[in-house]
Amino acid sequence: MSSPTTPRRGYHHGDLRAGLIREGIALLGETGVAGFSVAKVAVRAGVSSAAPYRHFPDREALLAACAAAILAEITDLLAAAAEQAGPDPLDRFAATAGAYTRYVLEHRAGIDLIYSYDFSGPHHPTIQEQSRHLTGTLMDLASAVLPADTSWADTADFVYVHLSTTHGYATLLMKVTRRPPEDIDSLAARAVTAARDHITGYLQRLLR
Amino acid sequence: MSSPTTPRRGYHHGDLRAGLIREGIALLGETGVAGFSVAKVAVRAGVSSAAPYRHFPDREALLAACAAAILAEITDLLAAAAEQAGPDPLDRFAATAGAYTRYVLEHRAGIDLIYSYDFSGPHHPTIQEQSRHLTGTLMDLASAVLPADTSWADTADFVYVHLSTTHGYATLLMKVTRRPPEDIDSLAARAVTAARDHITGYLQRLLR
DNA sequence: GTCTATAGGGAGATAGAC
DNA sequence: GTCTATCTCCCTATAGAC
Numbered sequence: 001m002s003s004p005t006t007p008r009r010g011y012h013h014g015d016l017r018a019g020l021i022r023e024g025i026a027l028l029g030e031t032g033v034a035g036f037s038v039a040k041v042a043v044r045a046g047v048s049s050a051a052p053y054r055h056f057p058d059r060e061a062l063l064a065a066c067a068a069a070i071l072a073e074i075t076d077l078l079a080a081a082a083e084q085a086g087p088d089p090l091d092r093f094a095a096t097a098g099a100y101t102r103y104v105l106e107h108r109a110g111i112d113l114i115y116s117y118d119f120s121g122p123h124h125p126t127i128q129e130q131s132r133h134l135t136g137t138l139m140d141l142a143s144a145v146l147p148a149d150t151s152w153a154d155t156a157d158f159v160y161v162h163l164s165t166t167h168g169y170a171t172l173l174m175k176v177t178r179r180p181p182e183d184i185d186s187l188a189a190r191a192v193t194a195a196r197d198h199i200t201g202y203l204q205r206l207l208r
Numbered sequence: 209m210s211s212p213t214t215p216r217r218g219y220h221h222g223d224l225r226a227g228l229i230r231e232g233i234a235l236l237g238e239t240g241v242a243g244f245s246v247a248k249v250a251v252r253a254g255v256s257s258a259a260p261y262r263h264f265p266d267r268e269a270l271l272a273a274c275a276a277a278i279l280a281e282i283t284d285l286l287a288a289a290a291e292q293a294g295p296d297p298l299d300r301f302a303a304t305a306g307a308y309t310r311y312v313l314e315h316r317a318g319i320d321l322i323y324s325y326d327f328s329g330p331h332h333p334t335i336q337e338q339s340r341h342l343t344g345t346l347m348d349l350a351s352a353v354l355p356a357d358t359s360w361a362d363t364a365d366f367v368y369v370h371l372s373t374t375h376g377y378a379t380l381l382m383k384v385t386r387r388p389p390e391d392i393d394s395l396a397a398r399a400v401t402a403a404r405d406h407i408t409g410y411l412q413r414l415l416r
Numbered sequence: 417g418t419c420t421a422t423a424g425g426g427a428g429a430t431a432g433a434c
Numbered sequence: 435g436t437c438t439a440t441c442t443c444c445c446t447a448t449a450g451a452c
Binding site: 117164166171175190197200 | 369371374376381383408410
């Protein structure tokens, strides 16, 4: 992460901005948005509580940067999971539910930021861009599953339900499993099954 | 709400405990857990910031009381929705998704408390009891939908996925729709359809 | 760019009067 | 049971030295 020439005591004189985002995400994972503070992130990164304000104008900007980074990572994970799932479109699409669940369980909270905070305003273009990127990835995968004549709006609706229900499953699971369970695999597999059930029922309904 | 004999200036000398819970829920609905504070609730209820501590030992106890009240109301709404849905078991079960979505959209946040706060410890027996009550209601409805030989564990699993995915749909919807939409009906109907798709897919999978 | 120091505010919780 | 007053802590954000 650090260039070979920098001695790198903490993040001093290194890439503090990136370090703050990383520690911010870690803190969010441990305490949720409620326990988040600029001061704590600064301590974790090994700098004074004033240092972050040289890189982010205020608390919300740091939160937004963390949210954007989380969204980007999730998007990558979903795409990778689809890739690993093989050639079958249904397998590929359903696999995203497993990857999402796995991410939430492994990073505990963290993700609640995106859904508990209001970043929908025009002040956070990066988040909106990442959000579109995530949606676009799922839209592509969904298009391969749904009938060829499915409209864009219907595809978007389907993706929306898929994403939101997967999110609900993963987050509620995170709440219930007090400690990180060893069998994340089986829980992620259950999410995939639920996603497949959803697709099956959806396609079945179209036939009638 | 107040007895006929009490003059009732604010909640003074009235049922302050109930008033605090009511105002607490209202505040949660407006600001979410992040904006919740005992002081604000006190002001809303028309009492000083110290008064709540005569009824609740600390902030968390008040939050827990609000959560329990919300859970109880939701349970009633789900049961009522099933009742109104008619005799068909599938209709009755799926109707709970609509009622849940309607509640979340009408009360905005509020419900995020239950899923963003950790009440799973043994310190909140009321919440756990209400939670069991909610689950039990859904278990009964699910039993009528699933095959007669379905095990308790499988029924519970099915209910869990139904509840969590419905929750995810409703909450993400709440985030996206900036202002309370006029067409809550259509959004609730979409939730019912998603629930039906889930059931259909689930039953279909059992056949194979 | 990072530090120390601090202003300013909000919120949890308690003490004692009434 | 409710009030006023207050203590303490933590957090956001800024000012100015280095």
